[in-house]
Amino acid sequence: xxxxxxxxxxxxxxxxxxxxxxxxxxxxxxxxxxxxxxxxxxxxxxxxxxxxxxxxxxxxxxxxxxxxxxxxxxxxxxxxxxxxxxxxxxxxxxxxxxxxxxxxxxxxxxxxxxxxxxxxxxxxxxxxxxxxxxxxxxxxxxxxxxxxxxxxxxxxx
Amino acid sequence: xxxxxxxxxxxxxxxxxxxxxxxxxxxxxxxxxxxxxxxxxxxxxxxxxxxxxxxxxxxxxxxxxxxxxxxxxxxxxxxxxxxxxxxxxxxxxxxxxxxxxxxxxxxxxxxxxxxxxxxxxxxxxxxxxxxxxxxxxxxxxxxxxxxxxxxxxxxxxxxxxxxxxxxxxxxxxxxxxxxxxxxxxxxxxxxxxxxxxxxxxxxxxxxxxxxxxxxxxxxxxxxxxxxxxxxxxxxxxxxxxxxxxxxxxxxxxxxxxxxxxxxxxxxxxxxxxxxxxxxxxxxxxxxxxxxxxxxxxxxxxxxxxxxxxxxxxxxxxxxxxxxxxxxxxxxxxxxxxxxxxxxxxxxxxxxxxxxxxxxxxxxxxxxxxxxxxxxxxxxxxxxxxxx
Ligand SMILES: [Zn+2]
Numbered sequence: 442x443x444x445x446x447x448x449x450x451x452x453x454x455x456x457x458x459x460x461x462x463x464x465x466x467x468x469x470x471x472x473x474x475x476x477x478x479x480x481x482x483x484x485x486x487x488x489x490x491x492x493x494x495x496x497x498x499x500x501x502x503x504x505x506x507x508x509x510x511x512x513x514x515x516x517x518x519x520x521x522x523x524x525x526x527x528x529x530x531x532x533x534x535x536x537x538x539x540x541x542x543x544x545x546x547x548x549x550x551x552x553x554x555x556x557x558x559x560x561x562x563x564x565x566x567x568x569x570x571x572x573x574x575x576x577x578x579x580x581x582x583x584x585x586x587x588x589x590x591x592x593x594x595x596x597x598x
Numbered sequence: 599x600x601x602x603x604x605x606x607x608x609x610x611x612x613x614x615x616x617x618x619x620x621x622x623x624x625x626x627x628x629x630x631x632x633x634x635x636x637x638x639x640x641x642x643x644x645x646x647x648x649x650x651x652x653x654x655x656x657x658x659x660x661x662x663x664x665x666x667x668x669x670x671x672x673x674x675x676x677x678x679x680x681x682x683x684x685x686x687x688x689x690x691x692x693x694x695x696x697x698x699x700x701x702x703x704x705x706x707x708x709x710x711x712x713x714x715x716x717x718x719x720x721x722x723x724x725x726x727x728x729x730x731x732x733x734x735x736x737x738x739x740x741x742x743x744x745x746x747x748x749x750x751x752x753x754x755x756x757x758x759x760x761x762x763x764x765x766x767x768x769x770x771x772x773x774x775x776x777x778x779x780x781x782x783x784x785x786x787x788x789x790x791x792x793x794x795x796x797x798x799x800x801x802x803x804x805x806x807x808x809x810x811x812x813x814x815x816x817x818x819x820x821x822x823x824x825x826x827x828x829x830x831x832x833x834x835x836x837x838x839x840x841x842x843x844x845x846x847x848x849x850x851x852x853x854x855x856x857x858x859x860x861x862x863x864x865x866x867x868x869x870x871x872x873x874x875x876x877x878x879x880x881x882x883x884x885x886x887x888x889x890x891x892x893x894x895x896x897x898x899x900x901x902x903x904x905x906x907x908x909x910x911x912x913x914x915x916x917x918x919x920x921x922x923x924x925x926x927x928x929x930x931x932x933x934x935x936x937x938x939x940x941x942x943x944x945x946x947x948x949x950x951x952x953x954x955x956x957x958x959x960x961x962x963x964x965x966x967x968x969x970x971x972x973x974x975x976x977x978x979x980x981x982x983x984x985x
Contacts, residue, residue: 457618461658469729498847502731508843528752528851530744531799532737537721540734547735547798549745556847560732568799573752589734 521553522579564594602821604831607637613931616715623669629813650690651935683970687939711813712933744798762906764791774926812933832946836868836980938968
């Protein structure tokens with residue numbers, strides 16, 4: 442065994458960290474309810490919810506059971522693509538993988554006929570003119586692929 | 599009937615934006631060792647270990663219990679890892695409480711940690727959103743809390759202003775000056791907060807918590823052992839946890855049901871009728887300034903809509919009748935996986951009379967609160983000097 446003389450180790454550059462990286466692609470299954478929901482958006486420019494058989498709430502996103510009552514859902518309901526603004530924020534913070542460059546306005550919208558908020562973005566309005574409660578309507582994209590981006594954003598009515 | 603359970607020792611590390619002098623297991627060990635020293639116990643006295651941390655993607659190490667469990671003296675002992683979003687630190691303590699209250703174990707070490715500087719916190723937080731639904735619009739933690747804050751401010755537009763959030767940011771950073779473990783120890787003004795850069799409106803930079811490296815640990819013991827270990831344990835008098843679904847009718851982010859119900863459970867168990875009168879102080883999980891107002895209302899410390907007036911009155915200041923976040927809160931230090939445990943640790947330490955410079959005089963009962971997930975997990979823990 443070789444003993445290091447005192448101070449000898451200080452003569453070297455410190456070894457402080459090691460870099461790790463992950464570059465992974467995930468494929469998240471949609472299941473049959475999201476499938477129906479996103480096909481309606483892509484093919485018919487229509488937003489659909491589903492009704493809880495117990496509380497009667499029209500739910501978004503559609504799913505086989507209500508997240509509150511745990512009762513099954515059954516009836517599909519066509520919703521308006523117009524609704525009221527529940528809350529919003531102008532996002533200034535950039536993050537990895539963000540599909541939209543900040544600043545952009547992220548919002549919760551209560552579509553007419555729904556009982557759960559719809560998450561999306563606002564456009565065609567300056568952030569300082571936005572007011573909670575205002576009426577907004579979807580602006581659809583022409584090139585639709587079956588994602589929430591089939592809607593470009595919501596604009597004031 | 600559950601066995602009586604107390605906190606008998608605590609340990610934490612200095613919270614900083616980056617620690618290069620330790621790796622993750624060493625940082626965990628540091629907090630665990632300090633808690634054991636504080637309680638006057640050794641590795642042999644610990645019957646079981648519970649560890650908690652936030653999502654693996656924050657630090658890029660899967661199954662972190664593999665390496666931190668051993669650092670936290672779990673070799674040869676039962677070990678569990680807990681995870682429940684931002685409430686994880688509190689859930690870790692509560693799991694340790696269940697271990698002892700059940701009568702199965704006598705002395706349990708609970709430890710929670712986060713080394714956020716090893717990765718990119720906002721990326722990890724953005725990946726917490728539902729990939730089938732709203733992930734593309736949400737942005738880290740600030741976006742969702744910004745939506746919560748806007749909903750709150752719009753509801754009480756005549757009563758609560760953005761300056762009220764700024765007052766919380768000023769108060770808690772000032773409290774942090776007396777807490778040697780706090781990261782942001784700042785003397786700032788309401789104007790400084792109002793003028794800081796927008797992050798996700800109405801949240802500005804100084805309304806937001808920092809990202810921190812740090813760990814916290816507590817030794818939890820059953821009553822017979824607790825009395826022998828310390829003359830003044832902090833008894834866990836009430837525990838409440840509740841979960842709610844974010845995508846159902848009538849979700850109210852400005853008055854979350856999970857928080858209201860967790861508080862009801864904990865208060866009922868601890869015989870608290872009026873929390874403002876029956877408790878002496880609180881440590882509230884305010885990752886963003888306005889949340890201290892929102893949670894104060896949901897926890898029943900003031901009426902809905904009175905959160906702004908509550909902070910403005912000075913009642914929640916360090917020298918007020920009901921100090922909130924004497925430690926400086928999450929706004930001053932946020933190692934995410936540990937932050938909810940730090941709230942409990944601070945509340946327990948206040949009850950034990952060992953908070954040092956930021957000790958509130960004469961604390962007999964204190965509350966710790968936390969929230970997590972898509973504003974869907976809540977915990978409330980009540981500590982008392984008497985059984
Ligand atoms: Zn239902």
